[in-house]
Amino acid sequence: MDALVERLRTGLPAEALVTDPDVTASYAHDMASFCEAGTPAVVVLPRTVEEVQHVMRTATALRVPVVPQGARTGLSGAANATDGCIVLSLVKMDRILEISPVDRIAVVEPGVVNATLSRAVGEHGLCYPPDPSSWETCTIGGNIGTASGGLCCVKYGVTAEYVLGLEVVLADGRLLNTGRRTAKGVAGYDLTRLFVGSEGSLGIVVKAVLALRPQPPRQLVLAAEFPSAATACDAVCRIMERGHTPSLLELMDRTTVRAVNAMTSMGLPESTEALLLCAFDTPDPAADLAAVGELCTAAGATEVVPAQDTAESELLLQARRLSLPALETVKPATMIDDVCVPRSRLGAMLEGTAAVAEKFGLTIGVCAHAGDGNTHPVVCFDHTDPDESRRARASFDEIMALGLELGGTITGEHGVGVLKKEWLARELGEVGVEVQRGVKAAFDPLGLLNPGKLF
Amino acid sequence: MDALVERLRTGLPAEALVTDPDVTASYAHDMASFCEAGTPAVVVLPRTVEEVQHVMRTATALRVPVVPQGARTGLSGAANATDGCIVLSLVKMDRILEISPVDRIAVVEPGVVNATLSRAVGEHGLCYPPDPSSWETCTIGGNIGTASGGLCCVKYGVTAEYVLGLEVVLADGRLLNTGRRTAKGVAGYDLTRLFVGSEGSLGIVVKAVLALRPQPPRQLVLAAEFPSAATACDAVCRIMERGHTPSLLELMDRTTVRAVNAMTSMGLPESTEALLLCAFDTPDPAADLAAVGELCTAAGATEVVPAQDTAESELLLQARRLSLPALETVKPATMIDDVCVPRSRLGAMLEGTAAVAEKFGLTIGVCAHAGDGNTHPVVCFDHTDPDESRRARASFDEIMALGLELGGTITGEHGVGVLKKEWLARELGEVGVEVQRGVKAAFDPLGLLNPGKLF
Known part of the structure; x- marks a missing residue:
């Protein structure tokens, strides 16, 4: 040493x-x-x-x-x-090197905080959409490493879609440039996307060229109460099937709603089994919300409440953003899952998750990026109780198994790390793991970069 | 044998x-x-x-x-x-296996023709945006192999953004599944994107899960005439800088306009130095075109003509689509380049291309996906004249050198193949080529897949 x-x-x-x-x-x-x-x-x-x-x-x-x-x-x-x-x-490499409104790109070092970048480009009328819930503290380099998502993905996609080019220090210290700063480009293999989501296992990102978008209008939010998760998911399917493009489509189950109320006294409707939040940032969001409200009612919503202004909208978004912190107060410990299924199977996923909770005698609150089929079942348990801990871990695993059964993935946006290593192998299959290991070896033959992660 | x-x-x-x-x-x-x-x-x-x-x-x-x-x-x-x-x-593997309006995906075999898929999903109110000019005949597998673009990219992006998952036969015959059929997913390295644009050098795509979008409204097109390429490019920058999101933003230079007129008697304005076509498929395209028209006038447009209806719009698009075939009639042979630069450098690219044409005494017509900074300089020459052929090849190379100098790429959407092999190495640099070769070796250690392409 x-x-x-x-x-x-x-x-x-x-x-x-x-x-x-x-x-x-x-x-x-x-x-x-x-x-x-x-x-x-x-x-x-x-x-x-x-x-x-x-x-x-x-x-x-x-x-x-x-x-x-x-x-x-x-x-x-x-x-x-x-x-x-x-x-x-990489947190000290935190400079924003360039913002170009004409080219709609930003060039940044990896330690720039997501919110810092968002605010800086906002001053140019631009927007960097990816908004993981940790956006006030997480870094762009970390976002690239995990290919993180957020609330905006249903309309604007994930981090991967905003990374145009990278500068990467390889395991042996060589400097690699990938991608481009142009809107299009197909020169050679897309190594940029290979690095995005590679969890630091292929190289060290030291610079990134990011795509920006024009800042959309402020979004307007609607809240709809449903008597069951199934009816709420039916509404989600109808909304997407009809060709709507909401800027946000989120679901909070009853456990989540109650946890948020307990923590914040927000007064969300406690009798609802599932609260759906839908937003539009279109030229006429009120009209779009009215159309979506009708679809919700047709699907069985008992109450449909469009926000009257951006302040009311912000309050509803705040409730959604506080879902995870609120669920963390339910029990001394939590395990947050991140299973994504085709949205047509979202109802089955929620139903199955409820069955898992019942089987193991646990509280599992679910909030979900419903429009993407990306659920976050949060297993609440007492980690000082060995049996409850065991059941928590078992339920966590059963939820991933359920996701795979439904044609989904074990991780929609949080990544694999050490938490889901065995499950990654299950999702990828034998050939998949072999090929991924071959790629890893091509970049890092000595296995020095973030060993023990992914596989 | x-x-x-x-x-x-x-x-x-x-x-x-x-x-x-x-x-x-x-x-x-x-x-x-x-x-x-x-x-x-x-x-x-x-x-x-x-x-x-x-x-x-x-x-x-x-x-x-x-x-x-x-x-x-x-x-x-x-x-x-x-x-x-x-x-x-792969042309006989041409089945559309599934179209899901709720999940907004299609599952297809590689031999499905782009236009066949577009029409099939259109019947469900859906849209598969990538639209290379060969869309009536080219296949989805080919589109994936070259990561092809088209006219719609300025708003809707390229093929890569619509490929969610793949089934791939590897060099040794093993079957690999990559990606997902969910809206999001970060389980392991993004091998899907690695295959997109790999020109068949890493494996054989035998199935693809494609993302679809709701069908947008019909677009309305505006034509603006400019006294110079510089003023047209200035207009492009202003349009993008102001946060507009056109569904199409194309440029035809004087040579191209005249070639189209000569072939079709379309009566495009022959006195223009650059014709800009801009379209919107927004809820109120006429209003957006009016705003863009003002920006064009401010940038120096001598004439701004919005189409009155979709028929007129279609005629203008037809003129653009016929640009390449028309330029092919100018001389016995053509070489089509595909350089993409940051859009802020588009003016410099066009100016430099004109200088190259003059230097070599050649006709080089340019049409461009201007909103993306993606130019297609078409070198027109007589291939039976050895000296003219030599000059044509030299000018083709100088145009790529110019693109790289301006921070661009040697290929925005056509790919590398055998045509641009030496230039790929120049763009990627030594480390880039080494790493790309390492990736190739991980997938195809015997070098059997499409040898001699890319590098």
């Missing part, structure tokens, strides 16, 4: 190197529950591409594993340290 | 195997000019996944190269045969 620190020191300023074990320990893991994390040997916080190259050359020379990190807001343990590793935190 | 045919015969019906040299010769190349093409040993036309697996197992066992083909409408020689290869034509 001394040799490692000495060598790192030759290419890093003193303040970029942290060896105090009390401090390095605080970099051990992200926000995922119940994921193993090791003890880092050292934490480095480079500010330049050259410093990152030095770190990777050192790691390769000494065969030391490297765990890249952003703000550690991830939910799958993908940023968790392994024993003796270099934690490579 | 007899051994090859004998072995292929054991797993293919007689009609799927073509050995008559007169017939196999007709499969030797795609629509690219001046690209080398070899003589295939045999052409196979499988109808099932198992037959494709049999072909690939045979190829691997006998170490015979395989060149996958769709409709051979490509413009870079990516589908050109190599000597002694198996041409693997």
Whole structure:
């Protein structure tokens, strides 16, 4: 370890190197529950591409594993340290290098916080859509690593769709440029997209060219109460089948609604079995909401309440955003799942999740990016109770199995990390894992980049 | 070769195997000019996944190269045969397996013709946006192989954005599933996108899950005449900078306009130096066109003519679609380039292209997906004149060099194939090529899949 620190020191300023074990320990893991994390040997916080190259050359020379990190807001343990590793935190590389309204791109370093970028491009009348719920703290580099989503995806897509080009430091320190800063381009394999969602296992992103969009009008939200999850999901299908393009289509189940009320006194309707939130940022959102309201009523909604203005809309969105924090107050611990199914199977997914909760005698609240079929079943349990912990883990697994059965995926936006490793193999199948391992080996033959994640 | 045919015969019906040299010769190349093409040993036309697996197992066992083909409408020689290869034509695998309006997906075999799919999903009120100019004949498999674009990209993006999942036969015959049929999903590396645009060099796509969109309203088109390419490009920048989202934003230079008139007697304005076509498929396209018309006038347009109805709009689009065929009548031969630059550099690109034409004493007509910065300079020349041919090739190269200088790419949508191999290496750089070769080797260690293409 001394040799490692000495060598790192030759290419890093003193303040970029942290060896105090009390401090390095605080970099051990992200926000995922119940994921193993090791003890880092050292934490480095480079500010330049050259410093990152030095770190990777050192790691390769000494065969030391490297765990890249952003703000550690991830939910799958993908940023968790392994024993003796270099934690490579990119948070100090936080400059917005360029914003071009004509080309509709931004060029940024990986440590830029999502909200900082969103506000900066907003001043140019532009918008960077991906909005994970951690957007006030998470970094663009982390978003790229996990290919994160958010509330806007149903209309605007996920992080992957906004990454045009990357600058990447490879495992051995070489610098790779991928992609482009043009609107289109097909020169060679799409390595940009390969890096997006690779959880730091193929290289270190040190710069990104991001696509921007014109800022849409403020969205207007409608809330609809349903007597069952099935009727709410039926409404979701009707809305999408009729060709509507909502800017948001979210579902909160009764457990979630009650948890939000308990935490915030928001006064959401407690008698509803499922609350659907639908929004439009179209030229005439009120007209679109009226049409959607009729579809909701036809599907069985007992109450349909369009917000009168953006303030009311914001309040409803706030309720949705507080769903996870609120569910975390239900029991001492939670496990947040992230199963995405074809939206036509959303009803079956919610029904099946309720059956899992009943089978294991657990509280499982569900909030969902319903328009995308992306559910977040939150298993609430007491981690000091061994039996309840066991049942929680078992239910978590059954929910993923259910998702796969319904033609879905084990992760819509949170990633695999260490949390879902075994399940990734189940989803990909034998050939899939073999091929993915072959790709990994092509980039990182020594297996130094974020080892033990994904597979 | 007899051994090859004998072995292929054991797993293919007689009609799927073509050995008559007169017939196999007709499969030797795609629509690219001046690209080398070899003589295939045999052409196979499988109808099932198992037959494709049999072909690939045979190829691997006998170490015979395989060149996958769709409709051979490509413009870079990516589908050109190599000597002694198996041409693997996917055109008989042409079934649309599923269309789901709720999930907004289609599941198709690779031989489905783009226009056939577009019409089929249109009957469900859905739309498959990618619309390369060969859309009436090109196949979805070919579109995936080249990651093709079209007129709609400025608003709706390219093929890559519509491919959610793939079934791929690998070089050794194993079957790989990538991606998903859900709206979102981040389980493992994004291999789907790696295959899109890989020109058949990583595996054989035998099934694709495609994303669909609701059918937009019919678009309304405006034509604006400009006294120079510079003023037209300035208008393009203003339109995009102001946050407009046209469904089409195309440019035809004077040479192109005159060529179209000569071929069709359409009566386009011959005095214009650049004709800009802009369309909207928004709820109120006339209002959007009025706003864009003002921006065009402010940028220096001498005439701004909005179409009065969809018939007039269609006529203008027809003029644009006929640009390439019309330019092909100017001289006995053409080379079509495909350079994409940041749209802020479009003016410099057009100016530079005109300078190249003058330098080499050639006619180079330019039509462009202006909103994307994607230009198609068409070098018109007499291929029977050795000196003119030499100048044509030299000008083609200088146009690519110019594109790279301006921060662009050598190919926005046509691909690399054999036509731009040397230029791909120039764009990617040494590290880029090394990494791309590493990826290729991970999928195809024997180098049997479409050898000699890309790099």
